[in-house]
Amino acid sequence: MTRRGPQAVPDLVARARAGEAAAVARLITLVEDASPLLREVMAALNPHTGHAHVLGVTGPPGVGKSTSTNALVAGMRRAGKRVGVLAIDPSSPFSGGALLGDRVRMGDHALDKDVYIRSMGARGHLGGLAWSTPQAVRVLDAAGCDVVVVETVGVGQSEVEVAGLADTTLVLLAPGMGDGIQAAKAGILEVGDLYVVNKADREGAERTRRELRTMLSLGERNEGAWRPPVLMTVASTGEGIDGLLGEVDRHAAWLEQAGELARRRTLRARREVEAIALAALRERWSGTDGGDDLVEVLAARVAAGETDPYAAADRLLDRGGD
Amino acid sequence: MTRRGPQAVPDLVARARAGEAAAVARLITLVEDASPLLREVMAALNPHTGHAHVLGVTGPPGVGKSTSTNALVAGMRRAGKRVGVLAIDPSSPFSGGALLGDRVRMGDHALDKDVYIRSMGARGHLGGLAWSTPQAVRVLDAAGCDVVVVETVGVGQSEVEVAGLADTTLVLLAPGMGDGIQAAKAGILEVGDLYVVNKADREGAERTRRELRTMLSLGERNEGAWRPPVLMTVASTGEGIDGLLGEVDRHAAWLEQAGELARRRTLRARREVEAIALAALRERWSGTDGGDDLVEVLAARVAAGETDPYAAADRLLDRGGD
Numbered sequence: 201m202t203r204r205g206p207q208a209v210p211d212l213v214a215r216a217r218a219g220e221a222a223a224v225a226r227l228i229t230l231v232e233d234a235s236p237l238l239r240e241v242m243a244a245l246n247p248h249t250g251h252a253h254v255l256g257v258t259g260p261p262g263v264g265k266s267t268s269t270n271a272l273v274a275g276m277r278r279a280g281k282r283v284g285v286l287a288i289d290p291s292s293p294f295s296g297g298a299l300l301g302d303r304v305r306m307g308d309h310a311l312d313k314d315v316y317i318r319s320m321g322a323r324g325h326l327g328g329l330a331w332s333t334p335q336a337v338r339v340l341d342a343a344g345c346d347v348v349v350v351e352t353v354g355v356g357q358s359e360v361e362v363a364g365l366a367d368t369t370l371v372l373l374a375p376g377m378g379d380g381i382q383a384a385k386a387g388i389l390e391v392g393d394l395y396v397v398n399k400a401d402r403e404g405a406e407r408t409r410r411e412l413r414t415m416l417s418l419g420e421r422n423e424g425a426w427r428p429p430v431l432m433t434v435a436s437t438g439e440g441i442d443g444l445l446g447e448v449d450r451h452a453a454w455l456e457q458a459g460e461l462a463r464r465r466t467l468r469a470r471r472e473v474e475a476i477a478l479a480a481l482r483e484r485w486s487g488t489d490g491g492d493d494l495v496e497v498l499a500a501r502v503a504a505g506e507t508d509p510y511a512a513a514d515r516l517l518d519r520g521g522d
Numbered sequence: 523m524t525r526r527g528p529q530a531v532p533d534l535v536a537r538a539r540a541g542e543a544a545a546v547a548r549l550i551t552l553v554e555d556a557s558p559l560l561r562e563v564m565a566a567l568n569p570h571t572g573h574a575h576v577l578g579v580t581g582p583p584g585v586g587k588s589t590s591t592n593a594l595v596a597g598m599r600r601a602g603k604r605v606g607v608l609a610i611d612p613s614s615p616f617s618g619g620a621l622l623g624d625r626v627r628m629g630d631h632a633l634d635k636d637v638y639i640r641s642m643g644a645r646g647h648l649g650g651l652a653w654s655t656p657q658a659v660r661v662l663d664a665a666g667c668d669v670v671v672v673e674t675v676g677v678g679q680s681e682v683e684v685a686g687l688a689d690t691t692l693v694l695l696a697p698g699m700g701d702g703i704q705a706a707k708a709g710i711l712e713v714g715d716l717y718v719v720n721k722a723d724r725e726g727a728e729r730t731r732r733e734l735r736t737m738l739s740l741g742e743r744n745e746g747a748w749r750p751p752v753l754m755t756v757a758s759t760g761e762g763i764d765g766l767l768g769e770v771d772r773h774a775a776w777l778e779q780a781g782e783l784a785r786r787r788t789l790r791a792r793r794e795v796e797a798i799a800l801a802a803l804r805e806r807w808s809g810t811d812g813g814d815d816l817v818e819v820l821a822a823r824v825a826a827g828e829t830d831p832y833a834a835a836d837r838l839l840d841r842g843g844d
Binding site (some may be wrong): 245247334481485502 | 560561564565567568569571572582656657660784787788789790791792794795796798799800802803804807817819820821822824825826827830831832833834835838839843
């Protein structure tokens with residue numbers, strides 16, 4: 201409904217680059233709405249991206265991700281950095297957003313003009329978060345953020361996804377979250393660059409750290425590889441946050457030096473390009489671009505047992521080549 | 523490495539249809555390996571599918587999903603039904619499987635020849651679970667299962683996915699899992715056909731049921747729509763399981779009567795066909811089918827700021843049309 205705003209794209213992009221919060225917000229809304237204007241937006245933003253360090257913050261529910269993000273942002277602000285925060289809530293694909301407003305989540309920074317905060321849901325349309333998150337990161341990057349924090353709720357798949365699009369992935373845990381097998385099952389031992397036992401003033405924190413260290417040490421690493429440290433924080437009081445930020449910087453330096461930054465960013469671009477291409481194909485297949493809904497016709501035939509899914513996929517691919 | 527087995531596909535399919543567990547297992551392995559033989563397998567299975575009722579079982583970690591599945595399977599077996607169980611673990615995309623063996627998870631039924639049990643991880647390759655799960659369901663369906671139970675670990679996205687491929691989705695909760703907002707955030711209020719408060723012998727069970735009922739009653743429903751009941755079980759003792767199975771049957775009858783079964787199965791087929799087509803395109807784009815890795819070339823250019831992701835996607839789509 202708000203697909204065409206009052207401003208032309210070049211003007212909007214110029215204002216976003218000048219740090220105007222309303223213009224940044226508008227561009228991210230275009231991403232959320234999957235606006236046809238995005239093609240022009242991304243082409244205009246492109247020369248101005250690549251500066252921001254993307255920090256993924258993830259972990260199971262209840263470990264204090266929002267509080268930690270809040271404390272990290274405070275520390276980054278003290279260091280004079282401009283910060284963008286994307287709070288991703290993949291758990292609400294139908295309603296399309298978090299229940300709590302951005303201001304509630306990030307109360308300390310709601311009025312700071314050098315902090316952009318935005319919640320995004322997975323609206324389910326098109327390619328979901330794999331499609332929208334990198335583009336929103338791109339907007340914040342071009343708008344001059346030194347750091348973009350991508351906070352993801354949830355366990356499982358979403359952690360892997362945040363790891364896929366971050367330069368540095370921070371995995372949060374808290375004492376008493378269950379035994380080591382649970383942690384391993386959640387896949388978190390494979391995705392973290394930094395591990396944090398938050399709520400470190402609680403009973404069992406030291407044990408959780410020890411267990412985590414042991415499990416991490418089991419993984420094989422090549423010489424020169426990054427060894428993920430395990431840190432302790434009490435995000436609600438800010439304890440340990442400066443040390444954590446120091447480790448984030450150390451990891452950023454390692455990424456550059458080891459050539460890993462380019463590798464990760466290429467991987468991220470790969471997923472982004474694929475997601476955009478796949479979304480375009482989905483539109484073509486389902487007739488959203490004006491044709492008939494071929495997928496629906498084929499799906500009904502598969503459901504009725506009249507054709508098999510591979511034969512139906514072949515038909516779709518024929519249209520893909522129109 | 524075991525892409526070509528000793529048996530030809532028609533023989534394997536015939537043996538799976540005759541209920542031979544080893545043949546069923548082999549076919550699901552072909553799905554997990556994304557074998558090129560699947561095209562032939564699915565064409566052969568297709569006429570024999572559509573019989574099984576697909577029951578999705580989901581809920582946050584710790585609510586007793588495996589215990590509940592175990593108890594449900596026991597009840598179905600008492601009713602003389604053949605049962606297939608797919609335990610999906612999307613949290614382990616890299617290692618490709620659950621840490622606990624199938625026998626440990628489902629100890630009671632490990633030796634029952636009318637129960638097929640299989641754990642599947644999201645191997646990350648191709649379309650992941652959206653690609654593999656429906657095909658594994660198809661194998662169990664064709665093998666004569668009356669019910670296929672798809673158990674999914676996790677919160678968030680994975681619940682939505684299991685809802686997408688089940689005829690009936692069962693959402694499990696337990697007392698004291700956190701307040702209502704948490705439940706709403708997890709998206710579970712939108713996906714369940716049946717809700718179960720498991721561990722109902724624990725303190726707070728009645729309150730959890732009341733809260734759940736209140737929240738469910740807030741959603742608008744048309745006349746004739748299914749109203750999700752909220753049941754109480756103690757899966758470890760079997761308490762409430764027969765009542766739950768009765769509700770599953772009642773929902774199955776409603777699906778037929780309301781025309782909803784065909785709608786859901788068409789939606790499921792739609793996702794399956796799309797996932798197969800997208801996986802084929804990914805192979806084409808990345809050169810897995812013998813060409814060069816065009817995505818990698820384009821991704822490197824995007825990461826270097828030389829081109830924008832939409833322009834890169836256009837290039838991919840050109841190849842899609844080869």
